[in-house]
Amino acid sequence: MKPPIPVIPAPVWRSFKDLQEWEELHQSRPERGDRFSSTFESLTEGIHSFPGGFLVTAPADAFLNWARKSSVWPVTFGLACCAIEMMATFASRFDVERLGMVPWASPRHSDLMIISGTVTIKMAPMLLRIYDQMPDPKWAVSMGSCANSGGPFRHGYHVVKGVDRVIPVDVYVPGCPPPPESLLNGLLLLQEQISHFRKTGDRRPANDKVD
Amino acid sequence: MNETDARARIATDFPDAVVAAGGPAITVTLPAPQWRAFARFVKDTVGCRFFSFLSAVDWKDEGLEVIAYVENTDEHVCVLFKTRLGAGQTACESLLPVYRGADWMERECFDMFGVIFDGHPDLRRMLLPDDWVGHPLLKSYAVDTPYPPYR
Numbered sequence: 001m002k003p004p005i006p007v008i009p010a011p012v013w014r015s016f017k018d019l020q021e022w023e024e025l026h027q028s029r030p031e032r033g034d035r036f037s038s039t040f041e042s043l044t045e046g047i048h049s050f051p052g053g054f055l056v057t058a059p060a061d062a063f064l065n066w067a068r069k070s071s072v073w074p075v076t077f078g079l080a081c082c083a084i085e086m087m088a089t090f091a092s093r094f095d096v097e098r099l100g101m102v103p104w105a106s107p108r109h110s111d112l113m114i115i116s117g118t119v120t121i122k123m124a125p126m127l128l129r130i131y132d133q134m135p136d137p138k139w140a141v142s143m144g145s146c147a148n149s150g151g152p153f154r155h156g157y158h159v160v161k162g163v164d165r166v167i168p169v170d171v172y173v174p175g176c177p178p179p180p181e182s183l184l185n186g187l188l189l190l191q192e193q194i195s196h197f198r199k200t201g202d203r204r205p206a207n208d209k210v211d
Numbered sequence: 212m213n214e215t216d217a218r219a220r221i222a223t224d225f226p227d228a229v230v231a232a233g234g235p236a237i238t239v240t241l242p243a244p245q246w247r248a249f250a251r252f253v254k255d256t257v258g259c260r261f262f263s264f265l266s267a268v269d270w271k272d273e274g275l276e277v278i279a280y281v282e283n284t285d286e287h288v289c290v291l292f293k294t295r296l297g298a299g300q301t302a303c304e305s306l307l308p309v310y311r312g313a314d315w316m317e318r319e320c321f322d323m324f325g326v327i328f329d330g331h332p333d334l335r336r337m338l339l340p341d342d343w344v345g346h347p348l349l350k351s352y353a354v355d356t357p358y359p360p361y362r
Contacts, residue, residue: 121361122340157347160361
């Protein structure tokens with residue numbers, strides 16, 4: 001004799017109302033962002049425009065960029081099959097920790113987001129939310145054909161045709177999926193790009209090798 | 212009930228149904244009003260307790276066709292039953308009172324094809340975002356419909 005089939009009530013849609021209210025609070029508060037950055041920028045602009053001031057700002061830039069590029073922490077964020085290659089890159093054989101990268105499971109402590117895989121239209125708002133939660137300065141590496149342009153799913157109905165429609169991207173890594181060597185090359189190019197990052201004073205023109 | 216007996220019972224109990232000869236599964240084409248009654252019969256009488264899948268086919272001008280596949284895993288009897296809803300029709304009987312496994316399948320079928328399952332208590336979108344417009348697996352859906360900023 002079969003046991004009676006239990007009557008399961010229909011699931012109730014649970015909206016994340018608290019999280020939404022929390023984010024609204026943080027987006028609308030008056031002292032949003034780094035309140036010292038504008039003071040710092042005007043100070044460094046003043047030093048840089050002073051005759052001979054570049055002697056101060058250029059080593060400061062070099063030091064800050066060395067510090068930034070030596071400790072780029074990617075957020076642990078895998079989307080599709082490219083994430084397998086990303087995990088291989090993080091693991092012992094390719095070992096991104098020798099580049100100063102620690103895969104970190106929180107966007108609030110991370111500097112880099114590797115978009116590893118297909119971004120669907122349903123996933124794009126979540127991706128944008130995670131990207132918004134990362135503190136400045138932050139970078140994004142688009143990994144694989146799907147994240148670059150939509151890839152083989154470009155003519156599908158549900159795929160974002162390139163993640164650069166959602167967030168700004170610094171380095172595009174081609175491949176389907178890119179092997180760990182390709183991603184490692186992309187991360188080295190990103191470090192090259194970060195070393196030309198100008199927060200203080202004028203921005204140098206972009207590196208030919210990078211762009 | 213083995214496959215030979217099942218074919219005989221289907222022929223006597225559902226004279227309107229068209230049963231295809233041979234094949235790996237018993238393929239039955241039903242008129243749409245007998246959809247749930249046939250599912251009830253095939254579960255209780257034939258013993259097909261495993262609900263494998265439910266899907267739909269868009270035959271353009273001839274309308275939608277809903278397909279379900281159930282299996283009797285004890286005696287290896289597989290039944291594939293399908294029905295045409297008719298041109299322009301989207302209403303179909305829900306199999307949820309018979310099979311609990313039809314819940315998400317019917318939600319996905321509604322999501323992709325826009326089939327309205329009568330009797331389903333919670334017919335929402337399954338895979339696509341809640342604010343999606345249209346049903347993308349219909350032949351009439353334009354893939355290049357703008358969806359800024361993503362498409």
